[in-house]
Amino acid sequence: MFKSQVDSLLRVAEGLLLGDFPRSYPALADGFIKDFDRLTRDCRSYGLATFSLFLPEFDSFLTKGLETGRLTVDHNPMAGCARGVTCPRLFSGLWLRIFDKSGHLKQDVDVNALFFLRQISRLGKNIAAVCSPERISASVRNYHDIERRLRRPSLNWSDDRLAPEDHCGRHLGDLFDFPREVGIQSGEIALQEEEGLAFLPNVEWSPCPDAGLQRLLAQVQRVSDLVSQEIGPYNPYLHVEWRRERGLAPGFKHGPGAVSERLPPWEKSQFVNWPDKLGYTFPRVLYAETHMGGEMRLANHEPPARLKTVPKTVKSPRYIAIEPTSHMFCQQGVKAFLRDRVKATFIGNFIDFHSQQSSGDLVLQASLDRRLATVDLSDASDRLSCWTVERIFRKNPSLLSALHAARTRYVRVEIPGHMDYLLLKKFATQGTDVTFPIQSLVFLCIALGVSLDGDVSIQSINRLRNRVRIYGDDIIIPRYGYERLCRVMTYLQLKVNEAKSFKDGHFRESCGTDGYMGYDVTPVSPKVLAVNALADVESIIDTTNNLFLKGFWHASERLRASIPVRVLRATRIVGPSQRGLSGFASYSGGCESHLVKRWNSRLHRYDVRVWSRVDRSRKHAREGASPLLDFFTSQYSHEHARTVSEYVDTRKTNYGLSWEPLSDLAQRDVRFAYPKEPPDRTAHPVYGPCPFGLGTVYGTRMARTLRRA
Numbered sequence: 170m171f172k173s174q175v176d177s178l179l180r181v182a183e184g185l186l187l188g189d190f191p192r193s194y195p196a197l198a199d200g201f202i203k204d205f206d207r208l209t210r211d212c213r214s215y216g217l218a219t220f221s222l223f224l225p226e227f228d229s230f231l232t233k234g235l236e237t238g239r240l241t242v243d244h245n246p247m248a249g250c251a252r253g254v255t256c257p258r259l260f261s262g263l264w265l266r267i268f269d270k271s272g273h274l275k276q277d278v279d280v281n282a283l284f285f286l287r288q289i290s291r292l293g294k295n296i297a298a299v300c301s302p303e304r305i306s307a308s309v310r311n312y313h314d315i316e317r318r319l320r321r322p323s324l325n326w327s328d329d330r331l332a333p334e335d336h337c338g339r340h341l342g343d344l345f346d347f348p349r350e351v352g353i354q355s356g357e358i359a360l361q362e363e364e365g366l367a368f369l370p371n372v373e374w375s376p377c378p379d380a381g382l383q384r385l386l387a388q389v390q391r392v393s394d395l396v397s398q399e400i401g402p403y404n405p406y407l408h409v410e411w412r413r414e415r416g417l418a419p420g421f422k423h424g425p426g427a428v429s430e431r432l433p434p435w436e437k438s439q440f441v442n443w444p445d446k447l448g449y450t451f452p453r454v455l456y457a458e459t460h461m462g463g464e465m466r467l468a469n470h471e472p473p474a475r476l477k478t479v480p481k482t483v484k485s486p487r488y489i490a491i492e493p494t495s496h497m498f499c500q501q502g503v504k505a506f507l508r509d510r511v512k513a514t515f516i517g518n519f520i521d522f523h524s525q526q527s528s529g530d531l532v533l534q535a536s537l538d539r540r541l542a543t544v545d546l547s548d549a550s551d552r553l554s555c556w557t558v559e560r561i562f563r564k565n566p567s568l569l570s571a572l573h574a575a576r577t578r579y580v581r582v583e584i585p586g587h588m589d590y591l592l593l594k595k596f597a598t599q600g601t602d603v604t605f606p607i608q609s610l611v612f613l614c615i616a617l618g619v620s621l622d623g624d625v626s627i628q629s630i631n632r633l634r635n636r637v638r639i640y641g642d643d644i645i646i647p648r649y650g651y652e653r654l655c656r657v658m659t660y661l662q663l664k665v666n667e668a669k670s671f672k673d674g675h676f677r678e679s680c681g682t683d684g685y686m687g688y689d690v691t692p693v694s695p696k697v698l699a700v701n702a703l704a705d706v707e708s709i710i711d712t713t714n715n716l717f718l719k720g721f722w723h724a725s726e727r728l729r730a731s732i733p734v735r736v737l738r739a740t741r742i743v744g745p746s747q748r749g750l751s752g753f754a755s756y757s758g759g760c761e762s763h764l765v766k767r768w769n770s771r772l773h774r775y776d777v778r779v780w781s782r783v784d785r786s787r788k789h790a791r792e793g794a795s796p797l798l799d800f801f802t803s804q805y806s807h808e809h810a811r812t813v814s815e816y817v818d819t820r821k822t823n824y825g826l827s828w829e830p831l832s833d834l835a836q837r838d839v840r841f842a843y844p845k846e847p848p849d850r851t852a853h854p855v856y857g858p859c860p861f862g863l864g865t866v867y868g869t870r871m872a873r874t875l876r877r878a
Contacts, residue, residue: 188723220293389618420505
């Protein structure tokens, strides 16, 4: 598998270095040939690590240089420099259009060169691959180390009842009230508590409380109290009725993923477990008991969440917690409440759980005027402790009780060689349905608190609209609040990823959008490039279109050539006005003349034979009272009946040829929207509407090629 991925990466890199880049920089063509030869030799020595580990470090050097204004090349097997030049020898022609020979950032940075360099550097960063056992072991040790260092919460989160109303006086500055002494190791503080010592890594404290930090924490606490009160009390019954009055589903439902009890999807509503901790806020008599009948067992048992790893990058895996059925069911209800309240209050001016478009627009604007900073956090969900959550939402005891009830206290690590049970001090892991909205609200309170100067009110907070934006752990705040934010985050044991946070230069990165001087310089970072199975074809077609639409026509053509011919013959060519269809993108309009066509006498239309995905499913009959719960928790529709007496399970997904209706635009005379000669790319930084490459009649030429094949 690794060999085929490397071959595919080299094939795309060849299209970039020998096809697309020389079109914009003909004088650097010989240098690009040498760069490609260097990449080929390094792949023989290092394999996939060349694209997945070493080249991404080039992007880190580049963004750090854009932020500081000077290039500092650290140790890298591929970062050799020529004599008298600070820039790396590899891709030196592009580097020298961004930095001068001494490594200083130029005043007139070539945005195209910046975009090209980021594209070749990040081409293989997100390639899906299994990490080595050594990297997995190091990641697991880091996971345990973070959990061990988190503060113990003040409330008893391990008990069945939380009783948050008894501790409303707790605030974010509580640690200043404890006696403190400097730890033995540098940068650690030992805090003497009743339960023992809790270590805060990488925090420097003086014997006397920092008045500036106390003021910041007090400001964040006032904002948190206002936001908590604005969310309002959470009553599951009233919220369900509120949604039903508006024709919405109740919010309580089962997620599509696996559950801790390893139940098949059609048996989730039987609720084999409903612990008392959950029942205090979500009584089982209303949610589960009437649907379990006489098959109820272990009603007071709380199974632990199962922690597993899923492929992320070659560098590190991603941790996902598989939650118990009953907890996931109630977490969906809490998440629906939070989303409704965010949308209905002023909080919706700063958070949108459904779209990142507003954050992307702010990124491009901030890269031009530099008034805003983009902040990224490391291991945000793993470092968000119950200690922090209980203080942020201290003015909303009902919401805290619901979060405590739906939270899973234990996690079972199911990683080979690291089997273990943990009593969590963090609020929740990834995979929990309330993790994303809760951490977004927590980080919003912190961002607003450090950005406000003066009184805290809804009016003063609304003045920060379009200056503060939160989406998960991606934070956008005014520049002056960056240092304040770092201080508060460090105090709360959250870690700011300085390598991916930007405030000084013209480069900004957040929510999947990268901007420089107002231009979008987001590279294409595919996860799959090799056709090892038919399921990979769909991902490769998407990557081919992404490269094509970014202006890398030759790289797109190289990748398209790796797709089997029988798939190419049965794939549409999609024009700008046909973006909803599946196929190869083209600037010249759609084309389906190369496809096999027939007249459908039953439906009185033309059909074409295309490559598509076919899901083979089987139906499971459901009986008893449990389907009734699914009926009431599903969304009402005027068009489709809510069928719950049977469950359709996708048994297998096959890819092959099928008949689909001929598109309307394919039957018309499509006029070319662009002139025969493409526009001058120097007049359109980054990429123009019709990039250099294979010509404006690309779709027609591809169709002729497919017909001859």
